[in-house]
Structures are given as structure tokens and as C-alpha cells.
Amino acid sequence: MTVPTITLNNGVEIPQLGFGVYQVDPAETKDAVLTAFEVGYRHVDTAQMYGNEAGVGEALAASGLAREDVFITSKLNNGHHAREDALRSFDETLEKLGGEYVDLFLVHWPLPGIDIDYVDTWKTMEEIAASGKVRAIGVSNFQPAHLDRLLEATDTVPAVNQVEVHPYLTNEAVRSYSADKGIAIEAWSPIAQGQVLDDPTITEIARKVGRTPAQVTLRWAIQRGDIVFPKSVTRSRVEENFALFDFELDQADVDAIAALDKGHRTGPDPDTFNWIP
Numbered sequence: 001m002t003v004p005t006i007t008l009n010n011g012v013e014i015p016q017l018g019f020g021v022y023q024v025d026p027a028e029t030k031d032a033v034l035t036a037f038e039v040g041y042r043h044v045d046t047a048q049m050y051g052n053e054a055g056v057g058e059a060l061a062a063s064g065l066a067r068e069d070v071f072i073t074s075k076l077n078n079g080h081h082a083r084e085d086a087l088r089s090f091d092e093t094l095e096k097l098g099g100e101y102v103d104l105f106l107v108h109w110p111l112p113g114i115d116i117d118y119v120d121t122w123k124t125m126e127e128i129a130a131s132g133k134v135r136a137i138g139v140s141n142f143q144p145a146h147l148d149r150l151l152e153a154t155d156t157v158p159a160v161n162q163v164e165v166h167p168y169l170t171n172e173a174v175r176s177y178s179a180d181k182g183i184a185i186e187a188w189s190p191i192a193q194g195q196v197l198d199d200p201t202i203t204e205i206a207r208k209v210g211r212t213p214a215q216v217t218l219r220w221a222i223q224r225g226d227i228v229f230p231k232s233v234t235r236s237r238v239e240e241n242f243a244l245f246d247f248e249l250d251q252a253d254v255d256a257i258a259a260l261d262k263g264h265r266t267g268p269d270p271d272t273f274n275w276i277p
Helices: 026-039 053-063 083-097 118-130 144-153 172-180 200-209 213-223 235-242 251-258
Strands: 005-007 013-015 043-045 071-076 102-107 134-140 160-164 184-188
Touching (some): 053 071, 083 102, 102 118, 102 160, 118 144, 134 144, 134 184, 144 172, 160 172, 172 184, 200 213, 200 251, 213 251
Parallel strands (some): 043 071, 071 102, 102 134, 134 160, 160 184
């Protein structure tokens, strides 16, 4: 099964479906990612904060896959926003992943209430990009006001904004703003940590199309143009989450799922979240 790609604003192509390793135990990460590779995934989303970059690198090395055939994303940890910390931690990420480059590197959170301004952090990200060690840079959990400041003060438009998006939080203001600026949307928590899987609208659509609620929800995100990377350490679920490209939802179903929006977050509010590990 061929996973479609999205062309980012700098010309780099990213697979629209990836494998997420958030909350995957570092000791289990290598095997989980190897399973994903066996199923067909060629895109892995990790982060410094997750503590499992090394497992991703070990899986890549053990897989026998060519480096250029796998797209790997990682993210700058919240305690590393200062320039020297960011440069050092990026080099550590590169070493853990075991390659000469990272495909996509993101600022994980804007942290609007800390002393180090995220605009200065983004300037360091531009410096990392200029080194040639990363193919694209982006942000995560940035609101339109955060992005406005970046675009006014720096030269590089983020390639990606990774934000919480699911049927109970369609996040249309952020999606629309990002689309207008040429910033691709990556949807984290795409099934709302399982909260949407019992929703009557979704279960009825799943019954109608002969798919699971998870597949319907992920397909909804795919058809809206978002990049998604569901996580599971169970092979059957990994396979289920990959089987999204041999069916389609009609527009009425896409609209019905979007109508479930109630502004419900499963994670922190980017305007107030300032946690540093």
C-alpha cells in the first residue's frame, strides 16, 4: 500500500501517515518501530521529550532500510530553548538517531511565559537548518499569534505546525491560518486518546463503510489534508492504523465528523503551557 506524500513549503516530501512513539517505553521502542517498518510505515515521529530517540535509531539501523527511504521527525525539548542548549541537544538527537541528518526538527512548545523568547529559539532553529543537518524545520503547538511573531521577526516560514487535532477539537483557526501561510498541519492525538471511538456518529459511519472507528477517524484527518502518526505497540493495531488508503469517506461523512467539534483538548493549552522538565 502506497502512502501519499505532502510537499512542504521548502520542497521536501513527507509521508502523510507516520508512526508515533509518544509514550512508548524506551525499552520497547526499537521493536515497536521495527514492527511499524515491517507493516509498511516509512515515517516516524519522536521527540527529545519522549526519551526514546535512541530506540528509533536502533530500529532504523536494524531494519536494513536505506536512510533516504525513512522520514524521521524529532522535537526540541522545553528545557533546551537557549541557543547553546538547542545546538547541543540537536547534535545529541542526531547521534541517537544514528544518521547524518534529521528530516524534520520542531520546536516542541512555544512556552510563552518563560524568559527565553520563542522567536530567539526559532532563530537558532534557522541556524541548525543552515548547517545542512536537517531537511526542514517547524513548530509544534504554536497558535496563530505565536506564528505571527515568528513571521514578522524571522526569515523562515515553518514547514510544519504539529498541533492537537481530532473530531472533538478540529482546531480550525490554527488549521486555516497555517494553510494560508503554507504551513502543513500535523495532527497529534488524532483519535483523542481513544475518546472519540465510541462516538455514535463515528461508530455509525464505521458500520456503514465496514471499517473500525479508528480507521474512520484517521481517514477523516487524511482526507482533510492533515499528516497523522497514530501510536500503538500492538501489531494488529499498527496494521489497522496503516490500512487507510483503500477506502474513502463521502463528503457528508467528513462534514458530520467535523460537526462533532466541541473545543475539547486532551493535552495542554499552548497559550498557558510553560512546563520545563
